[in-house]
Amino acid sequence: MTQLALVIDLNVCVGCHACVTSCKEWNTSGTAGYMSDENPYGQDPTGTFFNRVQTFEVGVYPNTETVHFPKSCLHCEDPPCVPVCPTGASYKRDSDGIVLVDYDKCIGCKYCSWACPYGVREIDEQQKVMKKCTLCVDRIYDESLPEAERQPACVMACPTNARLFGDVHDAESEVSVAIRERGGYQLMPEWGTKPANHYLPRRKARIQIHEDELERVDNPLKKEGIHKGRVIDEPTLDDVTSW
Amino acid sequence: MHPAFSVIFLTTLSGVGQGLFLALYTGQVYAVAKVLPGHADTAAFYGLGSLIALLFLGAGLLASFFHLGHPERGWRAIAQWRTSWLSREVIILPAFMGLVFLYGLVHYTGWNPVFFEIGQQANIAIDLSMIVGAITTVFAFALFIATGMIYACIKFLQEWASPLTVINYTLLGSASGFTLATGYAAYQGAPGLLKFYGAWAIILTVASLITRGASLIRNARIKYKSTLQTAIGVRHSNIQQKSQGFMAGSFNTREFFHHKTAAFMKSIKWIFLVLVFPVPVALLALGLSSAALGLLAAAFVVQYLGLIAERWFFFAQANHPQNLYYQTI
Amino acid sequence: MREDNVIHNPLDKSTDQNARIETKNTTCYMCACRCGIRVTLRDGEVRYIQGNPDHPLNKGVICAKGASGIMKQYSPARLTKPLKRKEGADRGDAQFEEISWDEAFAVMEERLKKIRATDPKKFALFTGRDQMQALTGLFAKQYGTPNYAAHGGFCSVNMAAGMIYTIGGSFWEFGGPDLERAKLFVMIGTAEDHHSNPLKMAISKFKRQGGKFISINPVRTGYSAIADEWVPIKPGTDGALMLALTHEIINQGLYDREFLVQYTNAAQLVNMDENSTEYGMLVRFEVPPEEGCFDPQNKLWWDRELNRPISTHTPGADPYLLGEFKLDDGTPVKPSFQLLVDRVKDYTPEWAAEITGIPVETIKRLAYEMGVTARDQKIELPIAWTDTWGNEHESVTGNPVAFHAMRGLAAHSNGFQTIRAMSILMSILGTIDRPGGFRHKAPFPRPIPPCAKTPKGPGDVKPNTPLGGMPLGWPAEPDDLFVDDQGKPVRLDKAFSWEHPLAVHGLMHNAITNAWRQDPYPIDTLLIFMANMAWNSSMNTAEVRKMLNDKDDNGEYKIPFLIVADAFESEMVAYADLVLPDTTYLERHDCMSMLDRPISEFDGPVDSVRIPVVPPKGECKPFQEVIVELGSRLKLPAFVREDGSRKFRDYPDFVVNYETEPGSGIGFLSGWRGKGGEKFLKGEPNPKQWEMYEKNNCVFQYHLPKSYQYMRNWNQGYLEWAQDNRLTRYAEPILIHIYSEVLQKFRLAAQGKWDGKQPPDHLRKRIETYFDPLPFHYEPLESQQTDLHTYPLNAVTQRPMAMYHSWDSQNAWLRQIHTYNYLYVNPVTARAQGIEDEDWMWVESQWGRVRCLCRYSEAVEPGTVWTWNAIGKASGAWGLDADANESRKGFLLNHVISEELPASEYGEHLSNSDPVTGQAGWYDVRVRIYKAAEGEPEISYPQFDPMPTLPGQDTSRKSKWLKFFAGGKKAG
């Protein structure tokens, strides 16, 4: 069985929001659109986004880490948002595990959003239906796109390649390898939702220098000497002794 | 959570309707069983009573539509009864209303054939209204369960994920229904039923105080399973959110936060604790002893207002784990 | 599950079925990075903008801004009509009436003609984040005004000058870190550079390869967030750190001796005879008149074997780097490296720790990590090359320590010397144009300094005559200054005067104040293009806004005529007498020219173009067209034929056919030159050039042969190639200036030991102090003149990745991400003032104060407060409602930053800038903070009267809801 998902590498995410706006851009004019914005040019502008990047500070100065944290629907393998939906508008596709909302069935009761622990579903306040990340289902299967572009918009956009896309059930896929080798983890594992999306943790590169490595035989200072310049016309012992 | 008035009204109004029906029917059963003196004019008493119950249920149903983005598609909500308590509620509520209507209609028209009789002297006639009422009663409870389970089944909304949620919905709805029934009996001039309803209203109110109190105590002690650490997967004792990625709010900050101060929350709690329990009990007691319609009506009105506060608090108190992602702008 | 019975088919493409779908390539300009983009249109409306996967710069990725281009294109802030200030209305009130382009041109033609015929310098042209300085600069030169500059002076000229005067190339658009091969990456004072996407791509790749990334910055956000080590530093103190690192690296013998000897002037002998007029100059063995802008190879080493001076690079010679010697004539000399060692002797880690706030152990460890990585992780590539002295090398080697730095160093008034110190640190580690280190991008490296020169006196500014030199250039000595006989500036901004001798990018930040004060002289017409100088690119903004509207005793404006060419309803537009509505980047032809700042890669020159993907909105006209039209009407020689008739139909025609000199074969674009497009860099105009660019993703890229890709300062093959292709005039080696003779010449002038131009007396000490030929650390000028007990904190700004300067608040998507800004304060610092998180507070400098919202942050050094750049807006501007968060809660730090220093022994009205380069000292300001009083309004301060909607602004999308769906409305 296939389970498509994103794997997000917090080790390289710089919090640039490219994934946020490219997601909005692709989807607002796509089959998941529009994605309305309220007060777009006024006070308190707010709108529908499928993907948002948050920032956390971990630790106390000077040992502070700044963590940028993108989050969209995690396409849970056991998605609590699906069974609660009274209309069947929320569904999980058998073929690839993508969790979707059927906009034409949705009555906008918001119940599914209550049933999602991750806060990734957003009602479109104008269209009045529940929306969320579609894993760009309308890109990844679009045969009119070149093969290399059959990827989610956010993945294509991400300048640091912090977003990997693939089948987490295929042990050999790029995403599975990354999860396996780089400590991929799930959010709020305590609820048994089994999010398909995973996150890769920060890693630290360090340089070890042993004291004996600091100075080498070919140290240029040795060659240099601290040379005052050789003085040859001043008196020497030769001039004053006669043994 | 952000308490939505549509849902507050839906649950409280239909609770009253369910409770009122239960009161009517229990009254009828007791009367049929000759434990209580019934009302002289059953057609008027049960007919009008059912109508009142229907009005409450209808108002609740109407309120629920305000909750929907697409009410015109509301009918679709019956589709997923296998998995969704909401779907079940959506099926049960109108079914229940239909049954209440039938129950009232049977009484009102008097077309009430007796099917069989039971009892030692075979003097308890099981007529159509009794059978319809029994079925309706099952639906009344089913509706309490469905409504309660809508909330209780979301396991990570830990304030709700408890049998107490269903029990409270049942008891509070019943209590308010019985309180209304007490006033109704006074209005209709049924002194025997009046005492019966009144006594049960008090009993149910006290019982619900105990269970609601229990849920308050439970909720005050909840240890949340999810923390910021599990939410973002960073193990450190000091994590502060600095940005949500947007600054002027989103669905996630509107729907899941009540945006009220702790003091406000506390005052709402005390308001409902006073309005739902001691005041109506006192008014009921006074009203029963003096058979004053005004006091009894006041008991219901006060209790109902209290329930609005109770329901507001019920929603507001629930702390959704998604809020961990939306701590500060 | 129930995929079969869905009603809303998520794969449904029916909206596209009957629509006209087109895809076009062009170049992004949501920021100055210039990524390649692919724009999909549905029924003529922009549906999707993606990174162009075939573009060398961004290889398909895009950023938050780039992906939001749609909302720029359809922004209600767009100007669409030429506008004239209403009779009687004040500047700033934004009361305009629509006029036709004909009228606009007529007004400009008449006015500019008159000025040109009398005193061309009374016309000043200043352009902001302009990417067509090739054209605007040409126009200014042809017009004959010296008063031209773009953003460089207030942006990062310190970076350009500090590095170019040291290594012949620089970070910024001209070079960068080779993160493909580096093992250690040190990023200093960078939040988000022009090289946005490429740098992000490179950093992540670098990290994944396991390299160590160190960020030196008072703040940890953006790129620094993913650094392996964050080294918080006190602002303005990096010079001390660089010098201490240098001290430690030299002390440990971790420098690359061979590199220093061969490729820098470290071993060259400096005259140490204090009484000589040659004091501090490199000793020359023969002194022919030094013509041309290159370093003649006539300097001396002291040979270790022969124990005597010897011509540098004599085969077999092995010079001393250290020591002191006497020439035959008794002149005491020292290798310049010895002078550097003398200089850094007292710059110990302990000394620097005190200044920078970085622990001694950290400084030492950083030095060792740099030095040992450079020494022990050598890269060797099997690429043979030949140096300019004829030595054949079997391989290219590199020391994999890469640096990158930007405005955290540049935007301080000690930035030039700090950046020299950093460049020298990079050089002693041997990392210049080598794999894993710093790499040049064409047309760099250039001679130190590059050849272009400004005129040298007022005589080169003549009526009806092109300027007798470039408006901007690279002084190599005092005599190159652009001053009159009294040593007074000729330029309005006083660039290339004794106040800021190496102001190679001008001082745009002083243009308005100087024009208003009529110092050094009054001007007539100021044309501002693409700069928001009534807001975020001015210091002291509130006062500058008054100056723009100020009148003399006769009721005449002190700045008589103000033309603003902008695309949006910016704060600047409100002050215009004449508004010229520009197109957006999706509507015009543009080129990222080799004559300006191309997008070259490490491995060779690259330039690119924009080709319109949608037609101009309303009456918008590309500013390029305006320039070509004006140039033709004014009959500027480059724009007309002999007979005075118009030479170029329009801008695209100009780009194809213009040559720097008749027959030079050099034009704006370097790709597909020659009759049939068979040549590049140099060749006859090709009428099909645009088509060829269009077919090639709007970009021309040339990959140098491998052997020309490294060591280019001294790579014979490369230098000759560059000479052949007219990138450079000379194929001479570009030795790194560890010791800067150029600076020493200015110092000699200040000491009265220079034959030519001499500084006015009041500036002698200033020149003598700051034109030190060796790097040193000093406190930023403003701090030197501030009571640091009252104003103990540093205040700096950063760019957010999702906003470009002031121009993205009109963008409905981006403004949701940053709709107002906070002042970020370390909790310890804030609590000391009783300020809580989210409190309203004041930030005050000696110049003014601003009320703002506080946000606690553990990611900022406690002595520093910071905010995002230019999120705060003036009420009503940018197509926003008057009560938009940007103006109510957002704030602009510029109000507390002064464009001038307090009066001092050096005079009044000195620019708040680096004394060498005139770089604006944005990050020098010292502040204090305190809580807003009880009862104060909860709104930022200062506030300005709301700017009204302008005629021609399309407010149809300005409804309560925006439901963007390209190519028509989608049913709800």
Ligand SMILES: Nc1nc2c(c(=O)[nH]1)N[C@H]1C(S)=C(S)[C@@H](COP(=O)(O)OP(=O)(O)OC[C@H]3O[C@@H](n4cnc5c(=O)[nH]c(N)nc54)[C@H](O)[C@@H]3O)O[C@H]1N2
């Ligand atoms: N998204 C986006 N990208 C942009 C721009 C934009 O507006 N938005 N603008 C473009 C332009 S015009 C420019 S000039 C570049 C500028 O690119 P950067 O130089 O990266 O820009 P700044 O935001 O000025 O960042 C300066 C950094 O230096 C730090 N800093 C301040 N003082 C000191 C100091 O004394 N020492 C050290 N070590 N650090 C210090 C600040 O904390 C900040 O992180 O960005 C370009 N790229």
Ligand SMILES: Nc1nc2c(c(=O)[nH]1)N[C@H]1C(S)=C(S)[C@@H](COP(=O)(O)OP(=O)(O)OC[C@H]3O[C@@H](n4cnc5c(=O)[nH]c(N)nc54)[C@H](O)[C@@H]3O)O[C@H]1N2
């Ligand atoms: N406090 C503080 N101030 C700073 C800085 C800082 O770090 N701190 N950084 C400084 C730096 S490095 C820079 S580069 C400056 C940038 O300052 P500016 O050069 O003023 O940059 P912008 O705010 O981008 O404004 C440019 C103007 O160009 C207009 N514009 C945008 N697109 C187009 C177009 O296609 N055509 C035309 N004609 N106009 C267009 C915009 O509407 C805007 O009015 O800010 C400086 N100001």
Ligand code: SF4
């Ligand atoms: S685009 Fe990539 S780097 Fe940028 S915020 Fe999203 S995940 Fe992070």
Ligand code: SF4
């Ligand atoms: S993340 Fe939320 S919306 Fe997405 S599948 Fe899981 S529970 Fe459902």
Ligand code: SF4
């Ligand atoms: S909002 Fe729509 S998708 Fe969500 S539960 Fe209700 S009907 Fe289902």
Ligand code: SF4
């Ligand atoms: S996969 Fe598509 S829908 Fe989901 S966050 Fe990325 S761009 Fe948005």
Ligand code: SF4
């Ligand atoms: S980095 Fe700049 S040029 Fe590149 S996509 Fe982003 S906004 Fe456009």
Ligand SMILES: [Mo]
């Ligand atoms: Mo800049």
